[in-house]
Amino acid sequence: MNIKDVGITKSEIAALLGDASLSPKRSLGQNFLIDSSVATAIARLADPDGRRIFEIGPGLGSLTVFLATLGQDVVVLEKDEKIAESLQKVLARREISNVEVINGDALLFDILGYCDDRQIRTVAGNLPYNISVPLILSLVERPSSLESLSFLVQKEVAHRLCAVPGGKNCSFVSLKLAVYCDSKVELDVSNDAFVPKPNITSSVIVLKPTSRNVSCYSSGAIDIAFSIARIGFSHRRQMLRRNLTDPMIRAGMVALEISQEKRAEEVTTTQWLDLGDWLARQGYQGPENGVVDQQ
16 A cells, blocks of 8 residues: 555544544543654654554554554554554554554553563654653663654653753753663644644654663662752752752762852763762762752
8 A cells, every 4th residue: 555545534533433432532642643744754753664663552543554554563552442443443444464453551561571572673652741751761761672762742841851951941851861862853743733633732752772871880870860960950940059968969079070050951961970970989879968859
């Protein structure tokens, strides 16, 4: 089948929902993508080499049909059992046979273990906005064989996740993501591309896991860096001398020439990790001794 002919239309979605007596559930982030050009672009970003792919939250298959047409086998994980049944109808109509549909919750399903066992290196999905950050972090914080993750998320979240130090969107979450992967906002998507039409704009982000930080720093150093950075970002407009009062932390900052006049967002990923490493080598156990986590 020609890739131009596989897209899901607004009328088809309405018919599928009507046949199953379903209404989109806001709690599950059920805003279905109806713009085929956007779906094609996401599919090409997610799987440019036509490999096996794991998709989270396929809904009625707006992205799935393009992934299946462009690539090899596709495994999809859908929480809503009735939506999963309707998805099977979408695939059957298009005679798409290289998709396996699993009914399950993405926050509970062992996605990394499943992909490792089946040598799947790519994950993609249109993520429900209310779970996107914890889900993404859960997929990058643990070592795995994944090489690429591509997600459609809320635009504000996308730019916060992919923010670089010094930018207005830099946050504790973007720091954590930067430790484990390279990230980039690839595409902004209008709310007109969805039905029902959400109140927000979306963006596609592509994440490439990297081991360079994990291989250079001990897990203890990374944990300490995160615990200190969390405090530093708890009052992001304050200078670090106001947030980080522990004498040993301050000694580390002096030793590493990290200015205490900086705000947390101005400290680079490497500087946070170097500080965690310096403290770990001094036997530091964590942000106690007069430092209060104010988050």
